[in-house]
Amino acid sequence: MSQPSLRKLERALQTRVIDMEQGQKIWLIYTNEQTWVAKQCRSAYHQEWWSQVDRELRHRGFHDMPTFLHAGDGLTLTSYIRGETSRYRSRRESKLVLGQLARFHQAGRGCTTPSTRRTAFLLWERLGQRLKKFEKYLHQYDRSTGKADKWIRIAGFEMYRMGVNTWNQLYTPTFYEMNEQSYLQHHLCHRDLASHNWMIEEDRAWLIDFDTASYDAQWGDLWQISTRVLTENRWDKSLWIEMMECYEQHQPLSDWEKYFIKVMYGFPNEFFRESIGVLEKKPGYRLDYTGPYLERIIDDIEHWREFLSQLRHW
CATH class of the missing domain: 3.30.200.20 (Phosphorylase Kinase; domain 1)
Structure with a gap:
């Protein structure tokens, strides 16, 4: 610049x-x-x-x-903002940002500001596009070079299978209609809740950088951020319960929203996003950082499966 x-x-x-x-x-x-x-x-x-x-x-x-x-x-x-970037491994900071996200969603529900242009990719479209893109690389990995494809060889087909299974459960008329209604009713979402888009100043969480903000399904934001926190904390269910309580204290979820969030936890979004980022050489996706993160995701698959099995009655 x-x-x-x-x-x-x-x-x-x-x-x-x-x-x-x-x-x-x-x-x-x-x-x-x-x-x-x-x-x-x-x-x-x-x-x-x-x-x-x-x-x-x-x-x-x-x-x-x-x-x-x-x-x-x-x-x-x-x-x-004179603060520090949020740390998703911190229990205190994770709960702080979940409560703040709920207040952001509450204030941004039913905005009167018109959406004069169709948003680029609603939640359901973004999930489908990510799965399709990973599928393309999965079928091409043996022709690629470098260390990045190692993670696809180790767990790519298993992650893809989980992604397809989740997508088949999600892709229903109700899921599509709820996404569309969120857009039409002007439910505001941030849509890029990486830890660097939160600044922590003592006991206050600031939300920054709204380049990707749009009207969309707000529970997509909740799923995105809670998945990132859970990935950093080995799918700790007790932390998840505390985060959901922090969120619902300000913004209660409907039964359908809970159902779709629960299903979406089975979608290996972090693995797909990081793998694609490295393979496409996107800015910010360095192998020296992303490689260990992908390893941790693979090592914690059993913790992840156990977490999913415990959500049946949520």
């Missing part, structure tokens, strides 16, 4: 910029009053849409996200 225009920054902030510091894909902008993060938005349409949603969420009482400003030419400014 090139250095932002000083004139545009000062016009947007209505104050003098005293310094700028380049980071990874961002610039830190310093004023006498506070520090800001400057970032290039992927879509001008999404930037405008989010600015409206941001105002609506704050009007509804949700403020645990950075202040958001336009700076022109697709540049966004958000207030700098």
Whole structure:
């Protein structure tokens, strides 16, 4: 990202910029009053849409996200949060972010901000696309080179079988209709709940980076984040119970939502996502980090199966 225009920054902030510091894909902008993060938005349409949603969420009482400003030419400014990235291995922080996610969903349920463009891939479409993409690599792995395909040889076919079995249970008229209704009724989702999109400041969790936010099935967010936490904690059911209690304290789940989340836990999303990321050489997917993570997922398959067997009566 090139250095932002000083004139545009000062016009947007209505104050003098005293310094700028380049980071990874961002610039830190310093004023006498506070520090800001400057970032290039992927879509001008999404930037405008989010600015409206941001105002609506704050009007509804949700403020645990950075202040958001336009700076022109697709540049966004958000207030700098002086905290640390969330750690999904921390029981305390995991429960903290689950409660915060519930409040975000509660405030974002039935937004009045119109969705003027069809969202890219609802939950059911994203699951189907990920399974299909992994299937393609599964059939090609013996022609690939490097260490990344080792994990596919070890567990790829078993993970694919579990993915297909889960997909066959999910792909029903009810699942499709609930996804569509969530979109039509403007249920707001974040859709990228990696640990780096949470900042922990003492006992407060801040949700950041809304580039992927859209109207979608909110229980997809809950499934995504709880799966990542459970993967980091060897599918600890007692932690899962505590996380669900934190979430439902603010945002109770319907019987159908519980059913589909329970089924979706059988979908090896983390294994698929990490494997595809390495094979496609996506930014942020380094083999020295992803390899041990994939190994841990494989080593914990029995813990995962035991966890799934205990959810039958949820």
